[in-house]
Amino acid sequence: MYIHAIKMSESKSNQSMRLKSQLCFLVAILVSAHSIAGDLKISINTQKNQPIESVVVTLERLGGIQQSTSPAPLNIEIKQIDREFVPAVTVIPVGSLVSFPNQDDILHHVYSFSKAKTFDLPLYKGIPNEPIEFDIAGVATLGCNIHDWMSAYVVIVDTPYYQKTNQLGEAQLTNVSAGEYELVLWHPRQKKSYRETITIGDQSTTKKIELRLKPSFRSKRQNSNSNRRYQ
Amino acid sequence: MKPESLLLITICLLPIQSNAQDSVISLGLLHDSNVGFTPNSDRIVSANSIRVSGEKTLTKRLSPFSHLSLTGSLDINKYNNYARDHIDVGLYATYTRKLGLGFQTPRLTIGISGESRNYQVNVDDAFVSSLTIGLSKPINQRIDLALNLRAERHRAKDDQITPEQLQSPLRGNVFDRDFISAELSSITYLDSNWSMPMSISFIDGDLVSISKPNLSILARASAANDYSDIRSDAIAYRSDGHAYSVAIGLDRLLTEQSALSFLVTRQSGKAGNESKYSRHLLSLEYSVNW
Numbered sequence: 421m422y423i424h425a426i427k428m429s430e431s432k433s434n435q436s437m438r439l440k441s442q443l444c445f446l447v448a449i450l451v452s453a454h455s456i457a458g459d460l461k462i463s464i465n466t467q468k469n470q471p472i473e474s475v476v477v478t479l480e481r482l483g484g485i486q487q488s489t490s491p492a493p494l495n496i497e498i499k500q501i502d503r504e505f506v507p508a509v510t511v512i513p514v515g516s517l518v519s520f521p522n523q524d525d526i527l528h529h530v531y532s533f534s535k536a537k538t539f540d541l542p543l544y545k546g547i548p549n550e551p552i553e554f555d556i557a558g559v560a561t562l563g564c565n566i567h568d569w570m571s572a573y574v575v576i577v578d579t580p581y582y583q584k585t586n587q588l589g590e591a592q593l594t595n596v597s598a599g600e601y602e603l604v605l606w607h608p609r610q611k612k613s614y615r616e617t618i619t620i621g622d623q624s625t626t627k628k629i630e631l632r633l634k635p636s637f638r639s640k641r642q643n644s645n646s647n648r649r650y651q
Numbered sequence: 652m653k654p655e656s657l658l659l660i661t662i663c664l665l666p667i668q669s670n671a672q673d674s675v676i677s678l679g680l681l682h683d684s685n686v687g688f689t690p691n692s693d694r695i696v697s698a699n700s701i702r703v704s705g706e707k708t709l710t711k712r713l714s715p716f717s718h719l720s721l722t723g724s725l726d727i728n729k730y731n732n733y734a735r736d737h738i739d740v741g742l743y744a745t746y747t748r749k750l751g752l753g754f755q756t757p758r759l760t761i762g763i764s765g766e767s768r769n770y771q772v773n774v775d776d777a778f779v780s781s782l783t784i785g786l787s788k789p790i791n792q793r794i795d796l797a798l799n800l801r802a803e804r805h806r807a808k809d810d811q812i813t814p815e816q817l818q819s820p821l822r823g824n825v826f827d828r829d830f831i832s833a834e835l836s837s838i839t840y841l842d843s844n845w846s847m848p849m850s851i852s853f854i855d856g857d858l859v860s861i862s863k864p865n866l867s868i869l870a871r872a873s874a875a876n877d878y879s880d881i882r883s884d885a886i887a888y889r890s891d892g893h894a895y896s897v898a899i900g901l902d903r904l905l906t907e908q909s910a911l912s913f914l915v916t917r918q919s920g921k922a923g924n925e926s927k928y929s930r931h932l933l934s935l936e937y938s939v940n941w
Contacts (some may be wrong), residue, residue, distance in 0.1 A: 529715050531752050540752060542715040565715065568754050568789065637792045637840040639904065 456598040459624040460581075464605065464631050466590045471589025472607060472631055474509035479581035479593060479601040482617065490578040495551065497521055498562070498572055500528045505562060505572030512554060514578045517552040529565035536560045536576055559606065569638045573608050575586065596620045609633040655728045673708040677938035678912050685930035687861035687885075692926070693868055698732040702936075714926070717748040724766075733861075734772045757788040775826045775861075775887065776808045802831045803856075825887045830856020844904045851897050858892040858922055861885055882889035892921025894928065912936045 460479065465471045491513030492599065498581040499506045500522045510601050522528045522545050531540035534544035536558030543566075554560060554576045575582075581601070583591035598620055611632040618625065679702040686698040706724040713719055726739040745762040762783040769776050781804070785796035807824035834851035862868045864886040900914035910933070919929040 527712060533753060543712065563754050565749065565752055566712075571754075636843045639843040639907075 428636070456622045457595045458598060458620045459605075460596060460620060460623050460625045461624060462585075462591050462593075462603075463626075463628045464585050465589075465628070467630060468631060471585070471587065472633065473585055473587050473589060474507070474607065475585040475589070475610075475631065476509065476511045476575045476577075476606040477583045477585065477590070477593065478511075478577050478579050478604045478606075479596060479618075479620070480579050480604060482600045482602055486519040489579065490516075491582070493517065499523050500530070500564070500570070502569050503564075503570060505570055506565075508571070509573050509584060511575040511577060511582050511584050513580075513582075514576055515553065515555055516576070517551040517553050518574065521547045523576070527566060528570075530562060531565055532560045532562050532574075534560040537574070540565070546597070571608075575593060575606055592598050598622060603627075605629065605631060607631060607633065608613045609636060632638065673710065673940075675706050675710055675938055677704045677936050678702070679704070679934055682933040683930060684932070686730070686735055688858065688928055688930060689860045689862040689868075689925045690922070690926035690928055693862055694818045694865070696733055696863075698730045698735060700728050700730040702729075702733070702917075703727045708827035709855045716751070717746065720745050720747070731830070734770075736771035738769045739766055740769075747871065754925075755791070757786060760785040760787070760932070772885075777805045777826055778808065780804050780806075784903070793840050797834075797836045800831070801834070802829070804829050825889050826858030826859060828859050828889060832849050846902045846904075848902060848912075849898065851895070853893065853895055854920070855893040856891070858920060859887060859889045860895065861887045877901050890922035890926070892920050892926075892928075894918055907941055909937070909939045912938070938940035 454455040462477055464477075466472060493515035494512050495517045496510065496512060497519050498510055500520065501524065501525060503526070510518070520528075520530050520541060525545070526566050527543045527545060529541065529543050532538060536556050537552065537554050539552050541552075554574060557576050557578045560574040560576065562572040562574065581593045581596050583593055585591045600617065603614075603616045603618045611634055614629070614631065618627070644650045673813050681700045681702060681775040682697065684697045685695045685698070687696055689695055699848045704726045705723065706722055708720050708722040710718055710720045720743075722741075722745075723745070724739070724741040726741075726806040728735070728737050728739070729735050734815075741764060743762060743764040745760055747758055747760045749756050749758045751757075760783070762781075762785070764779075764781045764783075766779040767777075768779060779800055783799055783801045785797055787795060789795045805826060805828045807826035832854040834850055834852035836848065839847045839849070841847060863884055868886060868888075896916060896918040898914055898916040900912060902913075906909055914932075914934045914936075916932040916934075917929070918931070919927070921927055
């Protein structure tokens, strides 16, 4: 009876050990799979091979798999300097806070009608009291109600893999978990939306992309001379 | 307000520092194919002129959607022909209200102006006042549209006319004239540097012509019953009439603070006595703002 009890106990102990080792194996596989990560180097040019600055590059996970980590919200500034927004394009994770310091010695009136964020900051100088929270993914187009040529774009993303191209038209996404993604490019003047499925492995992936842009029409300028005195 | 007061206010405004890019200096060349605005059947005299202008604008914001601006201007015009040299000193006050938030929101403007025009031959010196009501709206990123209705009154400086020069019972001075105009204008932005202004306008009121006297002109002037010898070789007369004006141009932004503008204007009209008038103006202007 006692011996039988001991055998039963040993059997349960063995099962438990086996289960533990199986679990450890599974975790090891998951951990090793998770640790497989690669980089994406991207270079974006016009048809005339001119680098395009401020293209927002994002990777969105495919196959119904959740992003491995949520992007941490940021606190950033979009300034108004010499009657322009600086920077003109900003990419931030969902939930980030943005303040709009006016560094000019004139008043600005910042607004957005976009679905991603609707707000307005009536005439102010200096730093507005409260930053604006961008809590929905999308693109918010900003303007100044006083200076019509002023415009800026805030791209709100819910992926940890995002970047903006530099002056050389280059961006690098590092430590991207291996898997299948949709590569999305966004620029305020792009002619067509750009989406492409790519696979990230454990090595560095390099891509060169040509993007077609629309011309820009408005710039900081005086009104036409014929009407200037009546405007 | 007397012209001297206008000049004083303008000179006072010029050195005042305010918002950036509200001071402008420009240099312009103009060709006028019918400087006296005489009927097509009469001798038409063309002239070229050079113009140097300066202006300064002060802006007071009244609310997030409205502001008041005051512009002082000084224009010096030098003609190669017809003794039309003149110096203009003006003040322009404009109230602008944006009818909501956003780039494409219409805006309403109401402007009044006073301008003193001082000619080389000073019988046609005048004080010009105007009231303008306008509505403008950017249609999209490329096109702005505007409609302006304007009433303008020219009043000659009466003390310049001697009794000997009066040839008939004038309605005041022959250079006194009132007219109203409606102008539809647009600016098309071709890219961030080039833009194309266009306008079409209708003018109704008094037309004043200046011409060398000949039999036809004297007959016309007598019929108009509003004429004056303004100097030994020229006669001015006034008729009721209307005119159409069409203009198209091209603006090139050279830097953030300078621009080159070319404008062609075609004006044609008809006076009450069925005389037809026409003129075209070509202007090229370089402007710097800061």
